[in-house]
Amino acid sequence: MAEKTHAGRFFEDYSVGDEIVHAVPRTVTEGDRAVYTALYPTRFALYSSDAFARKSGLLRSPIEDVAAFHVVFGKTVPDISLNAVANLGYAEGRFLLPVYPGDTLTATSEVIGLRETSNGKSGVVWVRSTGLNQRGETVLSYCRWVMVRKRDEGAPAPAVVVPDLAASVAATDLVVPAGLDFADYDFALAGERWRWGDYEIGEQIDHVDRVTIEEAEHMLATRLWQNTAKVHFDKTARDGGQRLIYGGHIISLARALSFNGLANAQMIAAINAGAHANPCFAGDTVGAWSEILDKADTTNPGIGALRVRLVATRSGAAPFELRGDDGKYRPEVLLDLDLWVLIPK
Template sequence: MPKTVQKTNAGRFFEDYSIGQVIHHAVPRTVGTGERAMYHALYPARHALYSSDAFAQSCGLSESPLDDLVAFHVVFGKTVPDVSLNARANLGYAEGKWLKPIWSGDTLRARSEVIGLKQNSNGQTGVVWVRSRGLNQRDETVLEYVRWVMVKKRDPASDAPETVVPDLANVLDPADLVVPEGLDFTRYDNTLAGEPHRLGDYSVGETIDHVDGVTIEEAEHMMATRLWQNTSKTHFDGTMREDGSRLIYGGHVISMARTLSFNGLANAQMIVGLNAGSHANPCFSGDTVRAWSEVLDTAATTAPGVGAIRLRLVATKGGAPFTLKDDSGKYLPHVLLDLDYWALMPV
């Protein structure tokens, strides 16, 4: 074989995707109590169900699962070499569903199906929609979500594919949320969980300033992003920007905001649905991340004592809480993240 064969992965370009294409992502990953400890070191994670085997058992589970966002990050990380290595922007998320908890010792792998394609009018880039699934070692789907990214074309002169824009739900119907088997909040202990506020104590439209802030360091976001085997150069290589700083993985901001939201939403225990999400502005080392939430909806589930709460979670790097967009509908410059999700909460 000649020397000139390219052995490294240059990533896919817009032309490399086709509707219905299924991509099996590489490098399955076994996760366990080591990843759990790292998650607690990297984020101010305090939700009791993910902190304590004893608490999880009192809620009907066999042990404490790994944080829902661990599943999200691992699956996301696996998709990066195939989906977003040449992405210009991570445009959105929809129809995210957590279907099974991740237990210590589980091995996750991921695959994605291309469900939408639309070349941009500039001819330089296109939008690719994929539905990504995480599977465990028993071939059970543990998580699925749609994300769409803007990807460079290899050759601006190449033909545009037929435009297919998938029809995605704006919000998951609460009836479609999957409650983990056995989950039972009838003996839920507010004191151990950290707050007295249950589903009935939150009203639609209510806003909560989560008060605390965390100043971000390069070492931390890189360790987090590496832990999920996310290979995007931009998070690790300080030579890509004049100032040596690295663009922070959007998922780092998601986990930071979600864990900061413990203070005011300690009982929003498990994330079960991701309705939408925007990485409104980039985050860099030195930024101090804060979070606020807005209650968008509440719903019942069929599991004993378990309700669902739909929340907007906003991460900021300054600015007043509860400010989001300017008059033209553009995110304010201090807004990092606008996430819309469903969580399970005791009624």
């Protein structure tokens, strides 16, 4: 009898150059926006109000950039990280087109690197993933690397290929959505008066607010994106019997918490780099802080770009402390994310 089920790919199933078309297109709806808002304390005006978005030159309010990222990421999981030990990091992420309710997203990935880990039980897989809409237009792309279990620990290691990824997306390569215009921006409705010129390179911002993660909420969020990774749902899939919080859940929490201090950072233009520094579990209370790394002009009216380090931490962490004396991430640091965001000038 032919085998009809699929246990997912293991490390030895990948080859550099593999092109993977991921299954199950996903049409984004207003329901996704509603559930996203219920899950995270997000309040960015551009994603909350059609009227605000139209005044800013868009067709209507798009879904949040991170939500679009989650949809595309979720498509890739059955082929890339179903048997993952951990998702390790991101680079070269670019948001190229807004995603609106009614758009249908699909995803493809290319394997761009492989390296077996020193214990021979797993390996790191690097992929470049692309999200497309129903017109075949690329809405976002990013690289990520993930540690994947081996099916057979005795399987020979592949040739090591580690891709040379850019340290950051150049400001000149940022894509500002067509028509986006903050020349007549309403700061009162947006919630804060701070604009591009009010932020200084090196400035640090404690976003103050905190959220305790519940088991049911993180599993609901992960299912929303059709992310099927076993470690998020099956407590027997990890040593210790705890479900691992999907790293994207922490990204969304941190981004939502950053509203308090960065309310006018309306759109994410790029993910320069990112690392899930330590695992997170239900019951953890998450806070966030940011550091302004750089500033840049754009060619669109009234719009500037800020490069922001967004850090999510576990409760009890002192703000602005990232690494210990040994150079490693402090144990209370959950996420270290380097972003370009668009903000009114």
